[in-house]
Amino acid sequence: MQALARTKDAACPDAREYLAFRLDQEEYGIDILKVQEIRGYEPPTRIANAPGFIKGVVNLRGTIVPIVDMRIKLHCAQADYNDFTVVIILNLRQRVVGIVVDSVSDVMDLASDSIRPAPDVESAIENGCILGLGSVDERMLILLDIEKLMASADMELVAANE
Template sequence: MSAIEKVNDVVSVGAREYLTFRLDREEYGIDILKVQEIRGYEPPTRIANAPSFLKGVVNLRGTIVPIVDMRLKFNCANAQYDAFTVVIILHLHHRIVGIVVDSVSDVMELSPENQRPAPEVDSVIDRDCVIGLGALADRMLILLDIEKLMSGVDMGLVSDPC
């Protein structure tokens, strides 16, 4: 290993990678290790009496996957389905869940120096589900603990036994 590789290895210690996506005008980041795949949007099969943000379920290679529209969950003003609308398939503690987002941007590596605590303000998102804010150049990301967010009681998703 060269000296430059050693320096780069030391610099990346403690850094985490986040998949970034857009909802309305905001950009969010989730731990890339929770992401199984990214798919184009296809209308799911609706479930009776489900919350409005739970769009329904899809059959993903034999696995029934609930699909949550994050735009509706976060009360975004405009939830249109177009060519950029995608579903991020997440693997969360023995459960597969899909989330609908406006678009996926990229994977961003953030070191601890580029992360700030989230401000304490009232929000649609439970404060415990926001890890903090990621700042890099002219971008500001809202970093989500997607596992906590998806396992909240209000999500209407039944937890699998551990």
């Protein structure tokens, strides 16, 4: 697995760290504190009658982990699974969930003044699941509230209010 670069904003003590990942042509960020580990993609065991975005489950050191393909969930163009495809293992409210993404790039420190509110537009991401748009230099990240997204009505992978 490749080492992740860190984009550091040392001048800002209120900065939060986000793991940056790519889906199709867009770059997203999630709170690094929700990330347990990053693994190479391996085909999961399918579960009958599961929604299409749930690829199946894997056994991770004795824990059965549901695997969500974020490209399908967010209606991206279908991408091929390749050497860069990874599964980000998340620990959300005592529940372990994996998300398939095209690639991870780095961990970014974003100060609160570099995060702008998300525009009010129709999207595949449920309202309230986008924290805002973070920018560093020429890059823009769509910052996701991954817990809220995984607790949404169609996913129900984590309890909504625990």
